[in-house]
């Protein structure tokens with residue numbers, strides 16, 4: 572008879588969880604019984620998400636948050652320590668989701684415009700440097716302890732700690748005027764395989780989920796207030812671009828993360844979060 576896998580409650584950090592895919596990830600992890608700590612730079616949106624959108628989990632003491640600027644390494648280190656306090660000094664899952672998610676240079680600029688250089692720096696710092704810095708700050712709270720090796724505890728079931736980077740199909744495929752976003756997301760592919768190899772001996776698995784085109788406007792305070800829903804946002808292109816022949820939901824990305832959390836022998840892979848087939 573197949574054994575039923577028990578999934579113990581895990582302690583989870585989600586960056587960029589005030590809205591969008593990050594908000595959905597936080598909610599689905601909470602609904603699955605885990606404890607979640609959210610980082611975001613949008614203070615009011617974060618407050619709304621934690622205290623109103625996720626009220627029942629907040630009242631139950633299972634979700635907390637900090638305003639954190641992912642472009643500020645010192646802020647990241649301080650807020651990871653704060654999160655760890657809330658999570659009893661144990662971080663099981665770190666989801667590096669916070670990003671500048673718009674793939675185009677602002678205001679229709681092209682790379683011929685030198686003003687894109689500042690935007691380039693913002694993409695690289697937010698989307699590539701911050702997953703590195705946040706992971707670095709979380710390692711002391713994630714790594715397998717020496718005593719686990721001595722007792723063999725790390726070999727006894729359970730999937731162990733893991734880091735999940737939220738990348739993008741844009742790592743591999745561009746439209747014009749996406750150099751900053753594409754490069755930051757392509758950099759995450761290298762970061763993921765390098766960290767997977769380096770952190771294996773600490774018992775930490777590292778994987779990446781690469782979403783395709785996911786409509787997220789309903790995952791926000793404004794979306795809640797206007798009664799937005801996902802169906803209304805989906806275009807024919809959102810369906811046609813995906814090999815599964817339907818558009819992607821934020822829930823699909825949360826499901827991929829829940830899978831990776833429990834996939835004990837999976838590290839150094841990119842999970843297709845509905846990657847696009849458009850060329």
Ligand SMILES: NC(=O)c1ccc[n+]([C@@H]2O[C@H](COP(=O)([O-])OP(=O)(O)OC[C@H]3O[C@@H](n4cnc5c(N)ncnc54)[C@H](O)[C@@H]3O)[C@@H](O)[C@H]2O)c1
Pocket residue numbers: 586587588589590591592593610611612613639640641642667668669670671672673697737738739740781782783784785786787
């Ligand atoms: N939605 C899509 O179609 C899609 C496609 C591919 C990849 N992705 C990736 O999925 C992730 C989530 O995207 P989304 O669509 O939900 O975007 P979103 O803009 O709705 O959410 C991104 C979140 O990151 C936060 N953030 C941005 N800069 C920050 C900073 N300096 N410090 C702290 N927080 C910061 C924002 O405030 C926001 O809450 C991103 O990594 C994005 O690149 C999204």
